[in-house]
Amino acid sequence: MTLSVPELIVEADRCVACGLCLPHCPTYRKTGSEADSPRGRIQLMRAVAQDILPNNDRFKEHIDLCLSCRSCESACPNSVNYGALVDTARALYIQKKNIGMTIAKPFIRHRYLTHILTWSLWLTQQLKLSALLQHLLPATKLLPNIGKPIAWKSLYPATTQHKGAVSLFLGCASNALDQQTLIASIYVLNKLGFDVHVPGSQTCCGSIARQAGDRIEASKLVARNASSFEQDTPLLTTASGCGAGLKDYLPQHQVQDISTFLMSCDWSDIQIAGLKEKIYVQDPCSLRNVLQSQQAVYDLLKKIPDANIEALPGNSQCCGGAGAYIITQKFMANMLRNDKLNTIKMHHVAILATSNIGCSLHIAEGLREEGLKVNVMHPIQIIAKQMR
Ligand code: SF4
Ligand code: SF4
Structure with a gap:
């Protein structure tokens, strides 16, 4: 607000x-x-x-x-x-910084540009030109392995007995860099009996613009999302950073983190394969302090037989992956991340679940730099994998 x-x-x-x-x-x-x-x-x-x-x-x-x-x-x-x-x-009060925002604005506003950008990044990775790109644009070191871009349909119908409908928020970063999480979300929701609506008119949640002090741009994005989503259909987010922004600025909509919604569903007909692994959970600040629904992630992952679910020690401290902060305040962002990396090393973490793309990109970049092999995944990806 x-x-x-x-x-x-x-x-x-x-x-x-x-x-x-x-x-x-x-x-x-x-x-x-x-x-x-x-x-x-x-x-x-x-x-x-x-x-x-x-x-x-x-x-x-x-x-x-x-x-x-x-x-x-x-x-x-x-x-x-x-x-x-x-x-x-x-x-x-803050003069508009517009660092990053000036470049990002057209991509945020127009989804076809994001699509072109995602295709270009994917092709760069396919042609093994990532090192050259990182040399020219150091910020691209943050990029994970990008899957082949997808053109979303507006509706993914339930694949079992119909129980209801939800809307899925794509998010700019998730849509460009983490489509696997969105695919996994649709798969799980359809299996649980939900139609998944993906309105083509949806746009960025506005958090990046707000962080840059651009209130006018943020208001435009909020207005477009308000008219893109039905108020009486649960609006699910897979990135808690987007969820927090939508919850604050779309109070009439039923905004929920996907794990919270999934914990309200009937899982009695769902088969989940066991996984004899320890899964550490990182609590994003947006999930913990704004959406206040971090517990749902633990409850969801505990549905996996044999899996040992643990909170990553030091979870109450931010990892530094706060949107554009990882570019505009790199020094502090990296200092905070070092604490997480030290904890990850100390506890020999092999799988780390996190519900926010900002945290995931930031931590994964640090892990790559240190040569640490840790599987950083969204909890919904882990569940979907065990359901398949
Ligand atoms: S905890 Fe105390 S100092 Fe901090 S914002 Fe609240 S009232 Fe102010
Ligand atoms: S960085 Fe400090 S002042 Fe800013 S939101 Fe976090 S706890 Fe509050």
């Missing part, structure tokens, strides 16, 4: 400066600076809103370093809406 200036001041005044959120803030834990803590940022936002402090580069620096992970919100005894405060500060 984006606030007006008076609303921002009222919400910021609700912070009683108790400091209980400080130990939960990843950036404060790394820098030790009050200005990089939730309490400090709230004071800065209020002071700038009241023209007590200038809206200058130093202010921007501290707001830019915030991951929007919203751990502070979960810890706050006064339920201060930090998410709304930081979205508003970015929209009202």
Whole structure:
């Protein structure tokens, strides 16, 4: 939710400066600076809103370093809406950064361009030209192995007794880079008796634009999604980062993370093959702090006979894979990721389940750089594999 200036001041005044959120803030834990803590940022936002402090580069620096992970919100005894405060500060006070956003905007707006881009990246990988591309565009090191691009149908009917209908949100990054998760989602939902609608008019959730302070673009994207999806049909997301943005800005729609929806379904007729493996689960901040539905992932994976499901130690700390943050704030993003990589090494993790494409790309890039062989998968991919 984006606030007006008076609303921002009222919400910021609700912070009683108790400091209980400080130990939960990843950036404060790394820098030790009050200005990089939730309490400090709230004071800065209020002071700038009241023209007590200038809206200058130093202010921007501290707001830019915030991951929007919203751990502070979960810890706050006064339920201060930090998410709304930081979205508003970015929209009202931060000059548009447009780093990445300027390039990304046409691709976000027009799905055919995303499709062309995905085909180009896929061909680059098929022709073994990835090293050259990474040399020219270092950000492409984030790219996983991309499957052959798919043109989605608008409806995938249930393959067993019909039990209902859902809509599936594709998401820009998932649609371009992780179509396997979307295919697995459709497969599982159809097997459970659900028609899956994939409206062709859907677009980006708006989180990248919001993070860049581009409120106008974000509002346009929200409006297009609002008219693309039926309000009375569950709207399922496979990337919790998108789910969090949709939940905040499409309150009339029934937005749910796919694992949560699946836990409300009848699984009595479904056969799942056993898997004698330990699966570690990484909780994305958006799933934990905004959608508050991380438990469903564990419950879903526990349906796999013989599998040992464990939380990745240190799950409450953000991995740094917060959307465009991995490009705009690489130093902090990598520092946070190193903590995850050390945990992964220490626990000899072989399979890591995560429900957010941002976390998955960021962690997988770090694993590749360190030469660690860990299978990073979306939980729905693991379940679908055991059902086939
Ligand atoms: S959203 Fe995350 S990084 Fe930002 S202030 Fe809150 S805890 Fe810190
Ligand atoms: S926990 Fe809440 S009230 Fe306390 S300092 Fe943090 S934001 Fe303010």
